[in-house]
Amino acid sequence: MTDELxxxxxxxxxxxxxxxxxWQDVLDRAGQRRASGPWIWRSLLAxxxxxxxxxxxxxxxxxxxxxxxxxxxxLAAVGDGPVTHIVFEAPPAGTVVNLQTGARRVxxxxxxxxxxxxxxxxxxxxxxxxxTDEGMQPTAKLPTFERRLYGGLADGYRRALQxxxxxxAGTGVVDGIPVYWIKVESRWLxxxxxxxxxxxxxxxxxxxxxxxxxxxxxxxxxxxPWFTRERILRYETLPAGQGDFTAARSREPVVxxxxxxxxxxxxxxxxxxxxxxxxxxxxxxxxxGIALAGIGRSSFGVRPLxxxxxxxxxxxHFFYGRLTQPPYSGSRPLAPDYGQPPFVSVxxxxxxxxxxxxxxxxxxSTYLVASSAFLRNNGxxxxxxxxxxxxxxxxxxxxxxxx
Amino acid sequence: xxxxxxxxxxWRSGSGASLPAIEAVYRARGxxxxxxxxxxxxxxxxxxxxxxxxxxxxxxSRLDFRAEGSLEGWLWRTVVRTASNANRDRPxxxxxxxxANVNGSAHDAAAQVRVAIASLPExxxxxxxxxxxxxxxxxxxxxALGVSEGTxxxxxxxxxxxxxxxxxxxxx
Numbered sequence: 001m002t003d004e005l006x007x008x009x010x011x012x013x014x015x016x017x018x019x020x021x022x023w024q025d026v027l028d029r030a031g032q033r034r035a036s037g038p039w040i041w042r043s044l045l046a047x048x049x050x051x052x053x054x055x056x057x058x059x060x061x062x063x064x065x066x067x068x069x070x071x072x073x074x075l076a077a078v079g080d081g082p083v084t085h086i087v088f089e090a091p092p093a094g095t096v097v098n099l100q101t102g103a104r105r106v107x108x109x110x111x112x113x114x115x116x117x118x119x120x121x122x123x124x125x126x127x128x129x130x131x132t133d134e135g136m137q138p139t140a141k142l143p144t145f146e147r148r149l150y151g152g153l154a155d156g157y158r159r160a161l162q163x164x165x166x167x168x169a170g171t172g173v174v175d176g177i178p179v180y181w182i183k184v185e186s187r188w189l190x191x192x193x194x195x196x197x198x199x200x201x202x203x204x205x206x207x208x209x210x211x212x213x214x215x216x217x218x219x220x221x222x223x224x225p226w227f228t229r230e231r232i233l234r235y236e237t238l239p240a241g242q243g244d245f246t247a248a249r250s251r252e253p254v255v256x257x258x259x260x261x262x263x264x265x266x267x268x269x270x271x272x273x274x275x276x277x278x279x280x281x282x283x284x285x286x287x288x289g290i291a292l293a294g295i296g297r298s299s300f301g302v303r304p305l306x307x308x309x310x311x312x313x314x315x316x317h318f319f320y321g322r323l324t325q326p327p328y329s330g331s332r333p334l335a336p337d338y339g340q341p342p343f344v345s346v347x348x349x350x351x352x353x354x355x356x357x358x359x360x361x362x363x364x365s366t367y368l369v370a371s372s373a374f375l376r377n378n379g380x381x382x383x384x385x386x387x388x389x390x391x392x393x394x395x396x397x398x399x400x401x402x403x
Numbered sequence: 404x405x406x407x408x409x410x411x412x413x414w415r416s417g418s419g420a421s422l423p424a425i426e427a428v429y430r431a432r433g434x435x436x437x438x439x440x441x442x443x444x445x446x447x448x449x450x451x452x453x454x455x456x457x458x459x460x461x462x463x464s465r466l467d468f469r470a471e472g473s474l475e476g477w478l479w480r481t482v483v484r485t486a487s488n489a490n491r492d493r494p495x496x497x498x499x500x501x502x503a504n505v506n507g508s509a510h511d512a513a514a515q516v517r518v519a520i521a522s523l524p525e526x527x528x529x530x531x532x533x534x535x536x537x538x539x540x541x542x543x544x545x546x547a548l549g550v551s552e553g554t555x556x557x558x559x560x561x562x563x564x565x566x567x568x569x570x571x572x573x574x575x
Contacts (some may be wrong), residue, residue: 006566009516010535014441021433022455029459263488301549304422308551 044230070168070180070211075161077211079237083116085244088216090232093127094369096361099397107359107367110233114243122245128359136245157204157213158237160184169203169222174215175231183219204232263318263333264296271297272316274400276350279378282318282400283346283395290320290342294334302352313352320344321387341387344395353381366396375399415452420461420468420477428460428475435537442532443486450486457485476546479539483529483547519569526550527562534559 090109097104107128114122120138159165161182169183186201198220203214213235219393257372272295273280295350296317301310321343323334336345353360359374360365366375366384368388373384373392377399431437433454440457441450458480461468461481468477513528526548533539541555548555 005561005570006516006520006563009520010442013520014438014536016449017434017437017441017447017451021430023429025455026429026458026462029455030462078514159518173563303549310549 012213036222070206071161071164071166071182073211074166074180074182074206074213075158077206078158078161078213078235080158081237081242082118083114083238083240083243085112085114085234085236086232087112087236089233091229094359094367096365097393098365098395099375100364108231111300112234114245116240116243116245118240119243119245122243151159155186169201169219171208172205174205174229177214178208178215179204181217236343251375263298264319264333265298266294266333267297267316269295269402272318275314275316276348276380279350279380280348281315281346281378281380281382281399282402283320283344283398284400285396287320287344287395288342288391290344293319293321293323295319296335297348300349300352313349316348318346320346320350338385342391343387344391345384345385346385346395346399349381350379351381366393368393420465420474422462422465424474425458425465425478428478432475432537436479438485438536439529440482442536443483443529444490449489453486453489454482455481455492472546473543474544479537479543479547480549483533487529498563506541515570516566519566522569523562523565527558527565530555530558531562533553545558 088111090111092106093109095104095106109132110126112124112126114321117139120136120140122136123134125133159164166182166184169181172181182204184202184204186199188197189200199222201219201222203219203224204213205217205219206212207214213232215229215231217230218228267275275297282292296319297314298317299314300313301312303310317336319336322337324337324339324340325334337343338345353374353376359367360376360381361374363376366373368389371386371389371392373386373396375382375384375396378401382396382399384392384395386395424429436454436457437447437450440453441447444450444453458478458481460480468474496524520531523531530548534545537543541552541559544555544559545552548558550558
C-alpha cells in the first residue's frame with residue numbers, strides 16, 4: 001500500500017511536460033551558433049558518408065590527364081605492402097611557456113595507427129611524449145563501420161592512386177614544405193545548416209620533393225578550415241607480418257575521473273591556506289589594476305582509475321574582477337563574474353590537476369590553452385582562467401606565496 | 404571520414420563529447436531531465452530553466468567530458484548538480500504539512516507522502532526521483548550521483564524504508 005501510494009504521489013507531483021524542447025536555446029545560452037558549429041556539419045557529413053556504404057571512397061570519376069606524373073610518383077612513394085603505419089599530428093593543443101626565458105613549445109596530440117586487414121588495428125595516442133591512450137583490436141572485433149573506416153584510412157589513399165580516381169587539386173605549402181594537394185575522395189552532401197549541397201573532399205598533401213604524404217585536410221567547396229588539417233609525420237607500408245600489433249603496454253594510471261560537486265563558497269584567507277597545506281599562491285590584493293574580489297572554495301569529487309570510491313577535495317579560489325549574483329535568486333552568495341572582463345581566476349588544488357589531458361608542464365613553465373594557464377608551483381596544481389590569453393600568462397608569471 | 408575518425412579518437416581517449424551526441428541525449432531524454440529537475444527544485448518553470456542551463460554548461464564544457472562513464476551519465480550529473488544548486492539557493496516551496504488530526508482521506512495521505520519525500524536526505528530523494536521519473540537503472544543512477552551501484556541500492560532501500568517510517572509516524 002505504501003509503495004503504491006508513494007508511486008501515485010510521485011506521478012502526481014510532476015506530471016509529464018507538454019512544452020516542446022528548445023535545443024537552439026541551449027546553443028544560444030552556451031554561446032554556440034548552430035550554423036558555425038563545426039561538429040554539426042562535420043559529423044553529419046561524415047555519418048552520411050559512412051552510411052552511404054562502400055561507395056564512399058573513390059567517387060571522383062576521372063584521373064587528371066595532365067598531372068605530369070605526380071600521381072604516379074605519389075603512388076610509388078607509398079609502397080605496396082598490406083600493412084600500413086601512419087602517424088598523425090593533430091592541430092596545436094596548447095603551448096608550454098618557460099616563465100623565466102619566455103621560450104615556447106607547441107604541443108600536439110600524435111596518433112599512431114598500425115592497420116593490417118588480417119590482424120586489425122593498433123592505435124596509440126601520444127601527448128607531450130606520454131602515451132595517453134592505446135587500443136588493439138583484431139579485425140573481426142572491429143565494428144563494421146570502423147573496419148571500413150580504418151581500412152579506408154589506411155589504404156584508401158593508395159587505392160585512389162592505383163585506380164586513378166585521385167586527382168590533383170593544387171599546390172601549397174605545409175609547415176614550410178612545398179606540396180601538391182591530391183583530392184582522394186569527394187562527395188556532394190547536404191549541410192543541415194543551409195540545406196544546400198556542398199562538395200566535401202578528403203585531400204592529401206604530398207611533398208613536391210619526395211612525393212610522400214605530409215598532411216591531410218577536409219575541404220568543403222574547396223575551402224579547408226585550419227582545424228581540419230592533420231600533419232602526417234610518418235606514412236609507410238610494410239610487408240605482411242610486419243608492424244607493431246602487440247598488446248597495449250601498461251602505463252602509469254592517470255586520475256580516473258573528477259567532477260566539480262560544489263561551486264563557489266566564500267572562505268577566509270586562512271581557510272584558503274589550510275586547503276592547500278599552507279602553500280597558497282596569489283596575485284596580491286590587486287593585479288594589474290584588477291582588485292581581489294573574493295576568496296572562495298569549490299568541491300571536487302575524485303575517483304582513482306579502477307576505483308568505485310569517490311573522494312572529495314576542495315580548491316582554494318582567488319578571483320580578481322567582479323562578483324555577481326548567480327542566476328538563481330535567493331540566499332546564494334555572490335560568485336565570480338566570468339562574463340565581465342577583465343578578470344583573473346586562480347584556482348588551486350593540492351592533489352588534483354585540472355589541466356586539459358592531465359598534462360603537467362615542467363617546473364618553471366606554464367601550459368597555455370586559449371585564455372587558461374596551468375602550472376604546478378609550490379607543490380600545488382594551479383589553474384588560471386583569465387579574460388585574455390595575455391592576462392593568463394602574466395598572472396602565471398606573477399603568482400607568489402600568500403603571506 | 405577523418406571527422407568520424409577524430410570522433411572515435413575523442414570518444415576512445417575520453418577527451419570530449421560531440422555536440423550532436425549531446426543533442427541526441429537532450430532530444431531523447433529531455434522530458435525525463437525536466438521531470439527530475441522539477442522534482443528537485445519543486446517548480447516546473449524553474450526546472451525548464453535548470454535543464455536548459457545544465458545543457459548549455461555541458462555544451463560549453465563538452466571537451467572536458469572524459470569517457471570513463473557514459474555521456475548520458477555525465478549529462479545526468481550536470482542536470483542534477485545544476486538543479487541541486489538552484490534548489491539550495493532559493494526559498495523552497497515545501498509542501499504544506501498535513502493537519503495533525505487528519506483521518507485518512509486520499510488527499511491527506513498524498514500530502515503526507517509529499518512531506519515525507521521532502522524530509523528525506525537529498526541523495527535519497529534524488530535517487531528516488533531518478534529511478535521513478537527517468538527509470539534509470541542502478542548503474543545509471545550511480546553515474547548520475549557519482550556513487551557506486553551498491554550505494555544506489557542501499558540509498559533507494561533507505562529512501563523507501565524512510566518514507567514508510569515517516570508515514571507510519573504520521574499515522575501513529
